[in-house]
Amino acid sequence: MSPERITAIRRYLRINGVKYYDVQAELIDHFATAVENAERENPEISFKEALIKAHRSFGGKEGFRKYIEAAESRVLKKIWQLVCGVLLQFLKWPYFFFTVCAGLFWYYIVGTTPFYLEMYGAGVLILLIATVYNTWKLRDCNFFLAKRSGNAMGWILYLLFYIPGQPFLFGNSHPAVWYQTALFTLLSLLFIASLKLTTLVKQETKSLYPEVA
Amino acid sequence: MLNNSLLKGTLNTLILKLLADNGQMYGYEIIQRIKESSDDALLITEGALYPALHRLEQQGLLNIDLRTVSGRQRKYYALSAKGKLRSGESLMELAQFLGAIHNIIKPKTS
Numbered sequence: 594m595s596p597e598r599i600t601a602i603r604r605y606l607r608i609n610g611v612k613y614y615d616v617q618a619e620l621i622d623h624f625a626t627a628v629e630n631a632e633r634e635n636p637e638i639s640f641k642e643a644l645i646k647a648h649r650s651f652g653g654k655e656g657f658r659k660y661i662e663a664a665e666s667r668v669l670k671k672i673w674q675l676v677c678g679v680l681l682q683f684l685k686w687p688y689f690f691f692t693v694c695a696g697l698f699w700y701y702i703v704g705t706t707p708f709y710l711e712m713y714g715a716g717v718l719i720l721l722i723a724t725v726y727n728t729w730k731l732r733d734c735n736f737f738l739a740k741r742s743g744n745a746m747g748w749i750l751y752l753l754f755y756i757p758g759q760p761f762l763f764g765n766s767h768p769a770v771w772y773q774t775a776l777f778t779l780l781s782l783l784f785i786a787s788l789k790l791t792t793l794v795k796q797e798t799k800s801l802y803p804e805v806a
Numbered sequence: 807m808l809n810n811s812l813l814k815g816t817l818n819t820l821i822l823k824l825l826a827d828n829g830q831m832y833g834y835e836i837i838q839r840i841k842e843s844s845d846d847a848l849l850i851t852e853g854a855l856y857p858a859l860h861r862l863e864q865q866g867l868l869n870i871d872l873r874t875v876s877g878r879q880r881k882y883y884a885l886s887a888k889g890k891l892r893s894g895e896s897l898m899e900l901a902q903f904l905g906a907i908h909n910i911i912k913p914k915t916s
Binding site: 594595596597618619621623625626627650651652655656657658659660662663664667668743798802 | 811832833834851852853854856857860861863864872875876877878879882
């Protein structure tokens, strides 16, 4: 099939709500094959008619909605796999050394500095800025996986905003110090995970779609 | 054409069986094969097939191979080792299910 026709199919999919390249990839082949078959069966059929016929057999808008929903759940799962993969690395040597150092550092800070909540706030703010910057960088990105990776960091931020409101974190009791240390350490690890996520998503995209990445 | 709700619970098994028999297949090919093999009785919409394929892929039952065909990228699906095992189990379950349904619809006369 000619590149012009493939571009036309891509445009048709975009108009019908399938915006991202990684979601379109399989559909383009499907529609192109359907068009080729329709033309083989009926040489009189126009390209546009064949495309509409393929769309109808896909289940129209409802078919696209189901497809996009499935793609979304697949992409979210992939993002969490990547985030968890980075976080799990911190439990393995040599990264485990960093986790222990971060834990000791925060234990010392929480025990000796009265401004630890301000420090926590500053940490969350840095993470927020990094996430906003990431989202801004991806504003014209044509990949669903990359776009959603920004949202995943939003969820992590939500948790980091939510957790400090919990009463178990307040006070100078011994368990509270441990909770605070664990939380600050997790914040540090998440910050690194957020930085690594962008690179991992880029690598993933490059390996799957070398022609555009 | 048969009622599509009858097909819903068996779609995964049909996909696994087709891939077990044919090795590698792509989405459009699977739809056409099911349509032809059932003499147009089973018509699967693409909106149902692809999410099912992606679910099976997520479960680790399918392996993916991307190839460039006629200027576009084509995604071929094949059974993974886990998928091969699941395919056999799934077919047995389906055969038992169909046997049970058959017994209800056409009870043996004693």
